[in-house]
Amino acid sequence: AQTVTQSQPEMSVQEAETVTLSCTYDTSESDYYLFWYKQPPSRQMILVIRQEAYKQQNATENRFSVNFQKAAKSFSLKISDSQLGDAAMYFCAWGIQGAQKLVFGQGTRLTINP
């Protein structure tokens, strides 16, 4: 069975600094998607960034970027110039093409210190 592991239950960073959240996964599939979702206190699940496994180039969305290491099965999220609004739970998720059955990690709670 596929598993997703986020080894950092909590992280904190000073405002304007950079923070990296870790995620590892285990799968025998070769074609899949990886996601980072943000969940603020409002409980809403917000897509931050998506990576397709067949693409070697790391995905980037404004201040958010990933380091995708397929051989190592690692998918970390880097947040640059952290802002107070970035404070939230962050979930890493893995999904198979055509199935939309996501497997989520346990989450990392990110605190931004002013």
Place this chain on the structure above:
Amino acid sequence: NAGVTQTPKFQVLKTGQSMTLQCAQDMNHEYMSWYRQDPGMGLRLIHYSVGAGITDQGEVPNGYNVSRSTTEDFPLRLLSAAPSQTSVYFCASSYNGRSPLHFGNGTRLTVT
């Protein structure tokens, strides 16, 4: 354009009661799914549907039923509520298998 709408937002049930969590989307998405979120465990897939009339089980289906009679609606039924079903439930939809999920705002369910 409302996106994915879940009702109710909060619900308290007694053990043994039944109820239906409603989910509707107005984006003409083929894929819909239900997840539950428990503290320290992330989200886990309960049931999913790849189109009207087609449903399948996810990781934790026991105690839940679903049906998909229309593209827009995907209700989740609790047949006989148990305290272990206390959780936050999320409905999600996507256009196809390559598209990211759009989530509803969740239903917090407490079973006493």
